[in-house]
Amino acid sequence: MISDTKKTQAQAITEEIRALILNGTFHPGEPLRQEALSEQLGVSRTPLRHALQSLAEDGLVEMIGFKGARIPLIDQAMTRDLFEMRLLLEPLALRSAFGHHTKLDFAKAEMALDAAEGEQKPSRLSELNWEFHHALYAPSNRPTLLNTIQQLNKASALAEVIATSIVARPEKSAAEHRGLLQACRNGNEDDAVAALSEHLRLAHHDMQNGTK
Amino acid sequence: MISDTKKTQAQAITEEIRALILNGTFHPGEPLRQEALSEQLGVSRTPLRHALQSLAEDGLVEMIGFKGARIPLIDQAMTRDLFEMRLLLEPLALRSAFGHHTKLDFAKAEMALDAAEGEQKPSRLSELNWEFHHALYAPSNRPTLLNTIQQLNKASALAEVIATSIVARPEKSAAEHRGLLQACRNGNEDDAVAALSEHLRLAHHDMQNGTK
DNA sequence: AAAATCAGTATTGGATACAATTATGATATC
DNA sequence: GATATCATAATTGTATCCAATACTGATTTT
Known part of the structure; x- marks a missing residue:
């Protein structure tokens, strides 16, 4: 192996979730429950939370205080x-x-x-x-x-x-x-x-x- | 109390760390150890990692795969x-x-x-x-x-x-x-x-x- | 009847323990 | 003597458990 850049789980599932969102699995305004998503992707909630935060940076999800994440409404x-x-x-x-x-x-x-x-x-x-x-x-x-x-x-x-x-x-x-x-x-x-x-x-x- | 927006610990220490960085407590290239920072701020590593990720969005720190975070070198x-x-x-x-x-x-x-x-x-x-x-x-x-x-x-x-x-x-x-x-x-x-x-x-x- | 209150439940945020990866340093090898 | 190799330690990433907050629906109060 020439270049073996280890990818963290959080980064990996970030891309998976991005694909899910862009492919229309979730709709605008729909909430993303951490437990459901994490077990669907086969990881714990810890890396999932990091992934959601990453996606929030790019505007693909909205994260609100203790209220959770959801697909933003685009206007x-x-x-x-x-x-x-x-x-x-x-x-x-x-x-x-x-x-x-x-x-x-x-x-x-x-x-x-x-x-x-x-x-x-x-x-x-x-x-x-x-x-x-x-x-x-x-x-x-x-x-x-x-x-x-x-x-x-x-x-x-x-x-x-x-x-x-x-x-x-x-x-x-x-x-x-x-x-x-x-x-x-x-x-x-x-x-x-x-x-x-x-x-x-x-x-x-x-x-x-x-x-x- | 009129507006009681609960602030998460991660958000709070994000601002603290931002101040530490901007006030010159850390220097460019210097690594930020999670355990040291977390105990210095009196929180666990979990919210600290979220804070570091937030700061990374704004370019105040660099996070590299398993290698940790550090103050970026500005050119x-x-x-x-x-x-x-x-x-x-x-x-x-x-x-x-x-x-x-x-x-x-x-x-x-x-x-x-x-x-x-x-x-x-x-x-x-x-x-x-x-x-x-x-x-x-x-x-x-x-x-x-x-x-x-x-x-x-x-x-x-x-x-x-x-x-x-x-x-x-x-x-x-x-x-x-x-x-x-x-x-x-x-x-x-x-x-x-x-x-x-x-x-x-x-x-x-x-x-x-x-x-x- | 409408609004406020107060359980109980569901969900998120945080602390701790554990696993995976990287850095370090001594020893072996050429 | 320089380089490679391996064991050890230091550090980060992840899983799990607990605490804090928000939501729900029935009950009470006006």
């Missing part, structure tokens, strides 16, 4: 804020990455797009969506900026799933992604940023219409 | 990202709040400035600093946006303390704050945004010079 104001912030921060990341992209970066981005082609599972689609964007932003070498952007993306994911837009407009999203990637490969920075901005605007717009 | 790249993001997001919040400010909002902001006048404790100065900015942004009624901005402010706080700029330039910062507040009271949006942006730029600049 238009929240999604508007999320996309407006992404619209400010992601172009900065893309611009910072420009000139540092390697063939490998583009290949990673393309792999994510290919993998998303036939995918149905919302949780997996969200992962691949981030993989694509991350591949284009990572060469900026600005981990703090990327970290915030990733948080916003994770929070957006729940909103997108609820609006069912992530599964309802896969071909549109794919086309936008391909166009963005092509602009990056061409080395046309302004075109790429324009494509990215338009992509975010369209995603937000289609969410509000609620293709559900 | 120039990180502070640059933090301030560049704030420079994009905070003007948006201020503009959104414009036209919704009440006398009470301005009073709150002024109280924070007055309280900061003779204050020495870095942790308290950070709190008051945020109270001031929050008072001016809150009328925007955009909790999601404000939440992200607050996170960035908390992360900046550690960087500022380490650079000692938060205690080294109190009079400069105070003057900038007063100017910003006056522009808001005058209802001059562009002036206010300009003052805010300049304030952030100066804070960042003085940090890099390292008045330490």
